[in-house]
Amino acid sequence: MNQRIGEIVGISGNMINVKFEGAISQNEVGFAISGDERLKSEVIKIQNDIASLQVYESTKGLMIGDRVEFSSNMLSIQLGPGLLTQIFDGLQNPLPEIAEKYGFFLPRGVVLDSLGDDRPWHFTPMVKPGDVVIAGTRIGHVPETQFTHYIFVPFNFLGEYTVESIVDEGDHPVNGTIATIKDDRGQTIELSMQFNWPVKIPIKNYQQKLMPTETLNTNVRIIDTFFPVAKGGTYCIPGPFGAGKTVLQQITSRHADVDIVIIAACGERAGEIVETMREFPELTDPKTGRALMERTIIIANTSSMPVAAREASVYTATTLGEYYRQMGLNVLLLADSTSRWAQAMREMSGRLEEIPGEEAFPAYLESRIAEFYERAGIVELSDGEFGSLTIGGTVSPAGGNFEEPVTQSTLKVVGAFHGLSRERSDARRYPAIHPLESWSKYESFVPAESIRIAKDFLFKGSEVHQMMMVVGEEGTSIEDFIIYLKSEFVDSVYLQQNAFDEVDAATSPERQTLVLQKIGEILDVEFQIENKEEARKFFYDLRQAFIDLNYIQMGTDEFTRQEEVINDLIKGAVEA
Amino acid sequence: MRKVYNKILSISGNVISVEAEGIAYEELAEITSWRGKSLAQVIKLEGNMVYLQVFAGSRGISTDDEIRFLGHPMQVSFSDDMLGRIFNGSGEPRDGGPPLTENVIEIAGPPVNPAKRIVPKRMIRTNIPMIDVFNSLVASQKLPIFSISGEPYNELLARIAMQAEVDMIILGGMGLKFDQYMFFRNILEEGGALGRSIFFIHTADEPVVESLMVPDLALAVAEKFALQGKEVLCLLTDMTNFADALKEIAITMEQVPSNRGYPGDLYSQLASRYEKAVDFEGSGAITTLAVTTMPGDDVTHPVPDNTGYITEGQFYLKNGRIEPFGSLSRLKQQVNDDTRSDHRAIMDGMIRLYALYKETEEKRAMGFRMSSWDQKLLKYGGRFEAGMMDLSVKISLEDALDRGWEILAECFTPEETGLRTELIREYWPVDLDAAEEESAEESADDQAEAEETAVEETTEADTETTDEVTKLDG
Numbered sequence A: 001m002n003q004r005i006g007e008i009v010g011i012s013g014n015m016i017n018v019k020f021e022g023a024i025s026q027n028e029v030g031f032a033i034s035g036d037e038r039l040k041s042e043v044i045k046i047q048n049d050i051a052s053l054q055v056y057e058s059t060k061g062l063m064i065g066d067r068v069e070f071s072s073n074m075l076s077i078q079l080g081p082g083l084l085t086q087i088f089d090g091l092q093n094p095l096p097e098i099a100e101k102y103g104f105f106l107p108r109g110v111v112l113d114s115l116g117d118d119r120p121w122h123f124t125p126m127v128k129p130g131d132v133v134i135a136g137t138r139i140g141h142v143p144e145t146q147f148t149h150y151i152f153v154p155f156n157f158l159g160e161y162t163v164e165s166i167v168d169e170g171d172h173p174v175n176g177t178i179a180t181i182k183d184d185r186g187q188t189i190e191l192s193m194q195f196n197w198p199v200k201i202p203i204k205n206y207q208q209k210l211m212p213t214e215t216l217n218t219n220v221r222i223i224d225t226f227f228p229v230a231k232g233g234t235y236c237i238p239g240p241f242g243a244g245k246t247v248l249q250q251i252t253s254r255h256a257d258v259d260i261v262i263i264a265a266c267g268e269r270a271g272e273i274v275e276t277m278r279e280f281p282e283l284t285d286p287k288t289g290r291a292l293m294e295r296t297i298i299i300a301n302t303s304s305m306p307v308a309a310r311e312a313s314v315y316t317a318t319t320l321g322e323y324y325r326q327m328g329l330n331v332l333l334l335a336d337s338t339s340r341w342a343q344a345m346r347e348m349s350g351r352l353e354e355i356p357g358e359e360a361f362p363a364y365l366e367s368r369i370a371e372f373y374e375r376a377g378i379v380e381l382s383d384g385e386f387g388s389l390t391i392g393g394t395v396s397p398a399g400g401n402f403e404e405p406v407t408q409s410t411l412k413v414v415g416a417f418h419g420l421s422r423e424r425s426d427a428r429r430y431p432a433i434h435p436l437e438s439w440s441k442y443e444s445f446v447p448a449e450s451i452r453i454a455k456d457f458l459f460k461g462s463e464v465h466q467m468m469m470v471v472g473e474e475g476t477s478i479e480d481f482i483i484y485l486k487s488e489f490v491d492s493v494y495l496q497q498n499a500f501d502e503v504d505a506a507t508s509p510e511r512q513t514l515v516l517q518k519i520g521e522i523l524d525v526e527f528q529i530e531n532k533e534e535a536r537k538f539f540y541d542l543r544q545a546f547i548d549l550n551y552i553q554m555g556t557d558e559f560t561r562q563e564e565v566i567n568d569l570i571k572g573a574v575e576a
Numbered sequence B: 001m002r003k004v005y006n007k008i009l010s011i012s013g014n015v016i017s018v019e020a021e022g023i024a025y026e027e028l029a030e031i032t033s034w035r036g037k038s039l040a041q042v043i044k045l046e047g048n049m050v051y052l053q054v055f056a057g058s059r060g061i062s063t064d065d066e067i068r069f070l071g072h073p074m075q076v077s078f079s080d081d082m083l084g085r086i087f088n089g090s091g092e093p094r095d096g097g098p099p100l101t102e103n104v105i106e107i108a109g110p111p112v113n114p115a116k117r118i119v120p121k122r123m124i125r126t127n128i129p130m131i132d133v134f135n136s137l138v139a140s141q142k143l144p145i146f147s148i149s150g151e152p153y154n155e156l157l158a159r160i161a162m163q164a165e166v167d168m169i170i171l172g173g174m175g176l177k178f179d180q181y182m183f184f185r186n187i188l189e190e191g192g193a194l195g196r197s198i199f200f201i202h203t204a205d206e207p208v209v210e211s212l213m214v215p216d217l218a219l220a221v222a223e224k225f226a227l228q229g230k231e232v233l234c235l236l237t238d239m240t241n242f243a244d245a246l247k248e249i250a251i252t253m254e255q256v257p258s259n260r261g262y263p264g265d266l267y268s269q270l271a272s273r274y275e276k277a278v279d280f281e282g283s284g285a286i287t288t289l290a291v292t293t294m295p296g297d298d299v300t301h302p303v304p305d306n307t308g309y310i311t312e313g314q315f316y317l318k319n320g321r322i323e324p325f326g327s328l329s330r331l332k333q334q335v336n337d338d339t340r341s342d343h344r345a346i347m348d349g350m351i352r353l354y355a356l357y358k359e360t361e362e363k364r365a366m367g368f369r370m371s372s373w374d375q376k377l378l379k380y381g382g383r384f385e386a387g388m389m390d391l392s393v394k395i396s397l398e399d400a401l402d403r404g405w406e407i408l409a410e411c412f413t414p415e416e417t418g419l420r421t422e423l424i425r426e427y428w429p430v431d432l433d434a435a436e437e438e439s440a441e442e443s444a445d446d447q448a449e450a451e452e453t454a455v456e457e458t459t460e461a462d463t464e465t466t467d468e469v470t471k472l473d474g
């Protein structure tokens, strides 16, 4: 193939303008050559003979006249066994390997193989010579941590192919040929266990997409009970800085009941993802008894890493999620923060001098956000199996104001909204999800009636509270006051959850159902208390008993004893 | 010798353009005008047009002034000779001492590989309860003080700096007033820390653009010392001035502003500086404390807003106190689990109650009658502000925690605190059994007016709890 090249004619920030000859395509990857460094770039605009490229590296030191080589490929990542447990940058460079080779800092222009090592994978074939296969057909599988990792005919192969040869069961490196297939023109193609996929194109090798219905247990009470997430669904967590978006995603990444978690640390603090990177190999997943890292892939393109690669990181993470969904697994993608991704688009749009929309975001912001969340879904695969990709993204609205383009565009497309409130985080009511403003279109596993009662009290309690701020406590009737105390009680012992306590951090569905039912009993009682001080004392005692319960492992004697303490308290009040 | 140009084609704001060849992006040039020499940096290349931002400002620059490209980006000399020295925003001496030229390093180097970072675990004690108890400071943290002008933020910065046990202090001053600059100098001198300090100072009377390099200069030097094993504390004041300089250049370059005139990449610009804070495994660390003044006391202003999204918390200084609301140390949980078992509970519990106090205070201000619970909260609020929030309080973390329990016990019964029983048993300062009996009596008194059956039930329940306490104590 002839090498197509161009020449830099303009540089502004991380955008270069390149004069080229011949044909190049939109989103094609090019390399700007600076000395012996090759700076990866992507074509984002073409006008006449000038292409604008966003450079995935610092452009410091580039000059007018420097050469650019075009690659003919769109920005792609490698798919194959060995992705799990890895830590990549936004372009799928393995960060630990870079660290090993280059030390503390991220050098420019380094591209390392994502599935680099030649460790053997134990391959078991699933097709035989003569079989007809198409894109997405499973031709074999290898064990990868606790999963069966299927090896596919690459997803972009058009038409039918006939298997010519396939290796026997045994150990093979990821890049070795494991099969040869022939297309209808008789051309033979060699397949290995890995292939490339352009990240901005969704993987759609499934029969059909279905409505997400099954709850994805996050083991966070306020979410699972009141604002649940469904497998294959989407949700967003907008909130001002410090309200708890990242902590919420961190605990979800640990406790969510899914097969695989992909964490995209997109343009936020490096320190936060380091916690996950360091802790996950040590933590065990109670469900499987294996290290949490074995079900995790981390994409870390943090705030001081190149901005253009930040834009790509979200797509890289999504593609990895879609890939594992093809194996019939439930995948959860957590992106923190989608606003940084949107800002990366804004920076580029500004350099391209596009007509800006609101807050200078590009006009296509909304459609890009919609396309991103659209890649989630529960799908029926060709063999009748199901796989799901759930996407949860944090949003970091400027000034904490949800009336801004990224939050608004996101709210239009997601299935659940977990809005974090500054008021609640200031008052240390964590997780600071606002119980009255948040919503979910998905269903919880907790009986609807329990939820309705609790929600009702939260709503009425907040009304009484507001009224009390106007008329004072003495102007409030004892009935209203008790409603308020009940809502505060639900808030303190159920909505609030201590992310840093081993037991309280994760509440199983059974436990949620049980506790909420208990709470429902209490809410149901019409207490005959005459005096507000007394009412307060009673509910504070009750609160104490429930808070203590929250810290006790379910199924222990201590738990049963504490339940009895609570039962007695309730009984005492009911009989009164 | 590099080629010299003397035909400036445009001057707009602090940006000039010339036609030149073979120039690299972000390369430096030196401009000689009748006012003297100034550095300028390439910020855009378009064909043969080269755009440069002039650090000393464009005032008085003539179209035939001489421009000499230096063939390298911004650099700074790095050596132990820098200790005790004071430089300006271009890295040149402003203390009358000799210029340093050997061992030059590039500034604004590549980011640290996240895979090489470690989880910070070392607490920096300040003996300020609002920090140590409620928002612990951790080595390698990046944390600004949010404040309006007029607050003693530089005093607070200096106090923490003097308290922190670090090997060296690097001060980056942007738009610093002369007396503030002298204040830092004097306080470091008094504390005997001047000899292990380096100043990069841009003062308020100098052109705004000249402050643009200050954070990068300070952090590049900090990074080198940290790699040599030094614990470096980097103080940056005031980052709002830095952001305003960015804004000025962006507007001159006709970039589309995103929010109140600030460029869309403000977040990335601030992040690339703040993210230099790091703990190098097996070597030193950089801790960055900054000041971000908030125009109009508005925390949603783009500068504090973007900063809050980047830094690992913030100390919100208001009315001479560190406010519990709005203040945050995101790294506190890395260190407050092995200080004392009550640390976290006191930290959250006292603030939860303080939030209730604030509400009561609001009601009181509106003239409502205060219930006995309100009275308790009012008492608590007063004690909390005097015993914990006041910046004159200077006690160790442990003493502050003890004081926390004392304040709680003076104001509340144990269950009113919402703290878990286990901790209350361990730390509640007064004799619990006695207190239980007393409160049982009290409630019995109250209930005398209520229905008789209710009295019996409640008293029974109370007695049971008391029994349990006795059992566990025994």
Ligand SMILES: Nc1ncnc2c1ncn2[C@@H]1O[C@H](COP(=O)(O)OP(=O)(O)O)[C@@H](O)[C@H]1O
Residues within 6 Å of the ligand: A239, A240, A241, A242, A243, A244, A245, A246, A247, A248, A430, A431, A432, A497, A498, A499, A500, B328, B329, B330, B331, B332, B333
């Ligand atoms: N669920 C929680 N429990 C206890 N503390 C929390 C919780 N969520 C957040 N926090 C506190 O708030 C800080 C900021 O949370 P973080 O998730 O980093 O905020 P954001 O990502 O919204 O900026 C944390 O460092 C922690 O101290």
Ligand SMILES: [Mg+2]
Residues within 6 Å of the ligand: A245, A246, A247, A268, A336
């Ligand atoms: Mg966050």
